[in-house]
Amino acid sequence: MFLHREGYPxxxxxxxxxxxxxxxxxxxxxxxxxxxxxxxxxxxxxIVLQFFRNPPRITVANVNxxxxxxxxxxxxxxxxxxxxxxxxxxxxxxxxxxxxxxxxNRYPIQGEVDYAKYHPGKFLVAWHPKSSTENERTTIVxxxxxxAVLFRQIAGAMARRIVMYSKVGDKxxxxxxxxxxxxxxxVDLFFPLGTEILVNKEQVVRGxxxxxxxxx
Numbered sequence: 001m002f003l004h005r006e007g008y009p010x011x012x013x014x015x016x017x018x019x020x021x022x023x024x025x026x027x028x029x030x031x032x033x034x035x036x037x038x039x040x041x042x043x044x045x046x047i048v049l050q051f052f053r054n055p056p057r058i059t060v061a062n063v064n065x066x067x068x069x070x071x072x073x074x075x076x077x078x079x080x081x082x083x084x085x086x087x088x089x090x091x092x093x094x095x096x097x098x099x100x101x102x103x104x105n106r107y108p109i110q111g112e113v114d115y116a117k118y119h120p121g122k123f124l125v126a127w128h129p130k131s132s133t134e135n136e137r138t139t140i141v142x143x144x145x146x147x148a149v150l151f152r153q154i155a156g157a158m159a160r161r162i163v164m165y166s167k168v169g170d171k172x173x174x175x176x177x178x179x180x181x182x183x184x185x186x187v188d189l190f191f192p193l194g195t196e197i198l199v200n201k202e203q204v205v206r207g208x209x210x211x212x213x214x215x216x
Contacts, residue, residue, distance in 0.1 A: 004104060006163055006180045007052025014048050051183075054104055057208035059175025063144070066213040067174050068205040069108045069151055070187040071101040077201055082190045085115055085141055085150055090190040091197060093212060095205060097185055105153055105179040106208045107172040108189060109215075111144030116166040121155070138164045138179070142172045147215045149189060156185040175208035191215070 003011065018041040025037045061067050076094035097103060121136045136155035141148055153162045163180040172178070181187075189212065191197070196214040199205060205212070 002054045002056070003049065004052045004054035004180060006182070007048065010052065011045070011048050014045060018044060051099065051103065053102060055102060057106075057175060057206070059106075059208045061174055061211060063110070064147070064215045065174075065211050066108045066149060066189070066191070066215065067106070068095060068207050068210040068212050069106050069178075069189065070095050070097055070103075070181075070205075070207045072097040072186070072205065074199050074201055074203045074205060075186070076188075077197060077199070079193070080190075082150065084139055086148075086190065089193060090150075091193060091195055093189045093191070093197060093199065095187045095189075097181065097187070099183055102207060103181050103183075104177055104207060105181060105187060107142060107174055107176050107178050108151060108212065109142050109144050109147070109149050109172065110174045111142045111147075111172050113140060113166050113168055113170040113172055114143045114148065115139065115141035115150075116164065116168050116170075118162070118164060136162060138162055138166075140164070140166045140178065144215075147192075149191065149215075151190070152188045153179055153181050154186050154188060155181065156183070189213075 025034045059067055072095040075096045076092055078092055079089055080092045082090040117139050119137050138153045141150045155162055161182045166178050191213055194216055198211050198213055
């Protein structure tokens with residue numbers, strides 16, 4: 001298991017701040033309180049390490065299969081209107097990421113990035129119906145032949161920073177990193193009507209490994 005590059009600044013700041021506080025506590029606090037603070041500081045560092053962990057994933061999929069872009073639980077499978085890019089009805093599949101999930105985001109299919117846009121916005125809870133259109137978010141579309149899949153990184157009440165690496169014209173590799181969301185949120189995918197959805201609501205999925213759908 002490796003630490004994601006987005007975690008290094010947070011880890012260094014945490015180590016520096018906690019080290020200074022420990023030195024301060026050592027000079028003014030009783031020994032039992034100092035030891036308790038050291039233990040709590042180690043706990044904070046463990047939380048940082050687990051949040052920014054980046055375990056290796058092996059993506060195995062054929063060209064028409066769509067892979068989960070994030071770890072988490074499937075919370076939405078429904079037909080909706082997609083107003084930004086396709087401007088028609090699509091099947092939406094949403095994956096909710098808790099603070100305990102791996103927060104690396106991955107390309108769901110291989111192809112070429114046709115659209116990539118960042119939207120500033122609100123920080124409603126990730127399961128709020130309006131979060132996909134009003135929250136801070138990104139929209140990425142990957143084209144593969146006559147297929148196109150749109151997916152969004154959506155900030156939640158805690159997530160205040162979405163990192164998107166995608167740029168128009170980039171070559172997308174299924175399972176390859178395309179971004180990171182800090183402190184829990186969700187990722188939405190939008191498929192053409194008639195797409196075979198291979199997951200169910202409440203199912204737990206693994207980014208880069210679980211097959212979400214088959215394009216037809």
